[in-house]
Structures are given as C-alpha cells and as structure tokens.
Amino acid sequence: MRIHSSAFHYPPPDAPNIAPTPLRVGIVLLDQFTLTAFAGFLDVLRLASDYGGQSQQILISWKVMSVDAEPRRSSAGTLQTELSDLCDLTGYDYVAVCGGNSYTDTTPSKKLSSWLEHAYELNVKLLGLCTGTFAIAQAGLIRHETVCVHWNVIEEFQRQFPKIKCNVDNLFIDAGKVVTCAGSTAVIDLALYLLIRHYGREKAQQALRHMMLHNIRPARLPQAHFYIDLNPISDLRVHKAVHFIEQRIDDFPSVSSIAAHVGVSPRQLERIFKSSLNMTPAALHRIMRLQYGKWLVTNTQESITTIALSCGFADSSHFSREFKLLFGQTPRVCRNR
Known part of the structure; x- marks a missing residue:
C-alpha cells in the first residue's frame, strides 16, 4: 500500500505502521x-x-x-x-x-x-x-x-x-x-x-x-530570489542587462561593463533604464539587494546586522533606512509581523 497526496503540505508524521511497497x-x-x-x-x-x-x-x-x-x-x-x-x-x-x-x-x-x-x-x-x-x-x-x-x-x-x-x-x-x-x-x-x-x-x-542537514524545508518556503518582473518591458536590451546584474548581485558591475554586455554605450544604457524602468542600473541593483534582505529577514533568524552586511550594506542603520524607504517598514517590524 502506498500513501499518495497531491497537497502542498507534508503528510502527518504518524504514518501507518505497515510494510511499504518498494x-x-x-x-x-x-x-x-x-x-x-x-x-x-x-x-x-x-x-x-x-x-x-x-x-x-x-x-x-x-x-x-x-x-x-x-x-x-x-x-x-x-x-x-x-x-x-x-x-x-x-x-x-x-x-x-x-x-x-x-x-x-x-x-x-x-x-x-x-x-x-x-x-x-x-x-x-x-x-x-x-x-x-x-x-x-x-x-x-x-x-x-x-x-x-x-x-x-x-x-x-x-x-x-x-x-x-x-x-x-x-x-x-x-x-x-x-x-x-x-x-x-x-x-x-x-x-x-x-x-x-x-x-x-x-x-x-x-x-x-x-547528509548532516538540520531540517526539512517546506514546499511553500519562498526561494531566496531578487527576481524583477520584466513582463511589461518589451526592450530585450533591458532584459539582458537586468539578467547580467542578477548574476552579479554581490559585486555590482560597472555601468560600462553592463553596457558592453548589452552592446550599447553607457549613456545609452542609462537612457534605456530611465525610459523602461524609471531608474538607474545602480538603483535596480539596490532594490535587488533589499529584496534579498527582506527574504533573509522573513525566512531566517540571522541578526539584522548580519543580514545588512550579507546584502552589501555598510551597517544595519543604512540597511534599515533603505529597507523602510522601499517596503514602508523597518526590518524588525517586518520580521515580527
């Protein structure tokens, strides 16, 4: 006998004590x-x-x-x-x-x-x-x-x-x-x-x-992502540039290197970002880091200072200010909700 379920949650721990079919x-x-x-x-x-x-x-x-x-x-x-x-x-x-x-x-x-x-x-x-x-x-x-x-x-x-x-x-x-x-x-x-x-x-x-692991993560745990929804954006150069930045979130590439990857000049890249996203490449990179920080705040027990440093901010105060500007609340309030 096999136990099947299509639910998103785990089956109960007290599974029946029967000889399982391989x-x-x-x-x-x-x-x-x-x-x-x-x-x-x-x-x-x-x-x-x-x-x-x-x-x-x-x-x-x-x-x-x-x-x-x-x-x-x-x-x-x-x-x-x-x-x-x-x-x-x-x-x-x-x-x-x-x-x-x-x-x-x-x-x-x-x-x-x-x-x-x-x-x-x-x-x-x-x-x-x-x-x-x-x-x-x-x-x-x-x-x-x-x-x-x-x-x-x-x-x-x-x-x-x-x-x-x-x-x-x-x-x-x-x-x-x-x-x-x-x-x-x-x-x-x-x-x-x-x-x-x-x-x-x-x-x-x-x-x-x-496997020296500590716990089983549930299916519903969000991925630690900083995905930017580009569905409304038709300019493929923006898609290519954003993907390039995503791959280098820990070490923001220069505008000139992003532009070279896309095949435009740095000035053209800035104009493309302004017209499509209404922000600069650096501002987009900051948003990605803050999104990742929010995931760490809500899904881990790491200290706010540790999270701030992991996301490339100089200290927790700087991180908290930027966090509140983007999400309308401080990291601590976000964690306690």
Missing part, C-alpha cells in the same frame, strides 16, 4: 544537467533505501537513464556514462527529469516527449528537477497546473510557455501527476517529502542525519 524511480538526465539536482535527489533515495547504510536498493530502486543511453555531460563539464536507455515503465512510481543549462533548446527529443506522455498515461508521477520542467512542458503534459521554476529561468520559461502559470514562491509544487522543483538544494527537500509520503518521517530523518 518504490521504483527513474531518473532521466538531460544534456548539461546540474550536478546538485541529480546528486542531491539520488543521494536522499540511496541513504533511505536500506537500514544499514550500505546503499542497497531494498526499499527504493532507481535507474539512471538518458535518451538512447547516450553519455550526458553536466553543466560543470563532468561526463556521466553507463546510463540506460529509456526503459519500460511498468511498475514505476516516479520519473524524474533532471535538467540544467540546456533549457533554451526549444527542439526537444521526440523520443523523450513520447516516453513522458506514456508515463503520464500510466499514472507514473513526473518530477521536474531544475529545468527538467521545461522538457515536461515541451511534451505538453502541463495543462492547468501551476509549476515551480528557479527564479533564474522564470523569464525564459514564460517566454517559451506563456500559457503555463509558474512562480518562484515555492521550493517545489506537488500538483498531483506532475511535481515541479526549482532545483539546486530544493531537490533534497523534495526527495525528503517523498520519503515522508511513502515511509514516514523517521525514514526522512535517517537521510537527513546522514
């Missing part, structure tokens, strides 16, 4: 897959699969695959070999599609799409890890569900799939037949969530201790 999980690696998403997800399964820490596939079995069993190179350049081809899905509970840096490829594998369609028809739950959600969407298997994507790729996802609702206010979203995850370390939380669903909280705690 889970079968397939993991498909896409080109330029991210190592953290792949290894984090698989390691949770491995650590919980037996009782003696021997990595035996007793409670959980898994198979790592690729289209035509081709080796897959990760986004870090390492090569994953000895992969299986897309297999017969009989008896499988989950298929996880692990993506990475190939999400801009809009010509998906027809073989993969067809295989995912078959999995969907067999009621095998699909897991989109990192940008693996793009492949599931390309197969036409996301209909009315809201999906979770990493804040760094939401703009591209919206461009490719304008009719699909997506957000960055979750680490992952369980919508029933399709579960989507932002990627990175959030896949660990997703894998732990699956353990709780099928085996109870104790099994998840076993994996948690082995």
Whole structure:
C-alpha cells in the first residue's frame, strides 16, 4: 500500500505502521544537467533505501537513464556514462527529469516527449528537477497546473510557455501527476517529502542525519530570489542587462561593463533604464539587494546586522533606512509581523 497526496503540505508524521511497497524511480538526465539536482535527489533515495547504510536498493530502486543511453555531460563539464536507455515503465512510481543549462533548446527529443506522455498515461508521477520542467512542458503534459521554476529561468520559461502559470514562491509544487522543483538544494527537500509520503518521517530523518542537514524545508518556503518582473518591458536590451546584474548581485558591475554586455554605450544604457524602468542600473541593483534582505529577514533568524552586511550594506542603520524607504517598514517590524 502506498500513501499518495497531491497537497502542498507534508503528510502527518504518524504514518501507518505497515510494510511499504518498494518504490521504483527513474531518473532521466538531460544534456548539461546540474550536478546538485541529480546528486542531491539520488543521494536522499540511496541513504533511505536500506537500514544499514550500505546503499542497497531494498526499499527504493532507481535507474539512471538518458535518451538512447547516450553519455550526458553536466553543466560543470563532468561526463556521466553507463546510463540506460529509456526503459519500460511498468511498475514505476516516479520519473524524474533532471535538467540544467540546456533549457533554451526549444527542439526537444521526440523520443523523450513520447516516453513522458506514456508515463503520464500510466499514472507514473513526473518530477521536474531544475529545468527538467521545461522538457515536461515541451511534451505538453502541463495543462492547468501551476509549476515551480528557479527564479533564474522564470523569464525564459514564460517566454517559451506563456500559457503555463509558474512562480518562484515555492521550493517545489506537488500538483498531483506532475511535481515541479526549482532545483539546486530544493531537490533534497523534495526527495525528503517523498520519503515522508511513502515511509514516514523517521525514514526522512535517517537521510537527513546522514547528509548532516538540520531540517526539512517546506514546499511553500519562498526561494531566496531578487527576481524583477520584466513582463511589461518589451526592450530585450533591458532584459539582458537586468539578467547580467542578477548574476552579479554581490559585486555590482560597472555601468560600462553592463553596457558592453548589452552592446550599447553607457549613456545609452542609462537612457534605456530611465525610459523602461524609471531608474538607474545602480538603483535596480539596490532594490535587488533589499529584496534579498527582506527574504533573509522573513525566512531566517540571522541578526539584522548580519543580514545588512550579507546584502552589501555598510551597517544595519543604512540597511534599515533603505529597507523602510522601499517596503514602508523597518526590518524588525517586518520580521515580527
């Protein structure tokens, strides 16, 4: 007997004391897959699969695959070999599609799409890890569900799939037949969530201790993002510049380097920002830092001084003043609400 739920919350810790049916999980690696998403997800399964820490596939079995069993190179350049081809899905509970840096490829594998369609028809739950959600969407298997994507790729996802609702206010979203995850370390939380669903909280705690982690983050925890909504902005140069700044939030690039990246002069860049966003690149960077600071204020117990320094402010007073100007309240008031 398996315990299934499409809710966004964790199942109760007092799961019934019954002999669980072993889970079968397939993991498909896409080109330029991210190592953290792949290894984090698989390691949770491995650590919980037996009782003696021997990595035996007793409670959980898994198979790592690729289209035509081709080796897959990760986004870090390492090569994953000895992969299986897309297999017969009989008896499988989950298929996880692990993506990475190939999400801009809009010509998906027809073989993969067809295989995912078959999995969907067999009621095998699909897991989109990192940008693996793009492949599931390309197969036409996301209909009315809201999906979770990493804040760094939401703009591209919206461009490719304008009719699909997506957000960055979750680490992952369980919508029933399709579960989507932002990627990175959030896949660990997703894998732990699956353990709780099928085996109870104790099994998840076993994996948690082995990985030297302290807690299981809930699905509804917002991503630590500083995403700027550019949907109303049609100038692609602004999109490119903002993305460039996002990648360098800890070390603000000079206006000349941003302009060079976009292919305009510094003066042109300032004019573009003024007409599209009514602010300078430096002001945008400050807003991003404050948004990240607000996330830290509301989602961690770090001191305001530590948060201020983490966000690039000289001291907590400067941070608090800027915070209140943008959000209408001080960091302490925001935390206590």
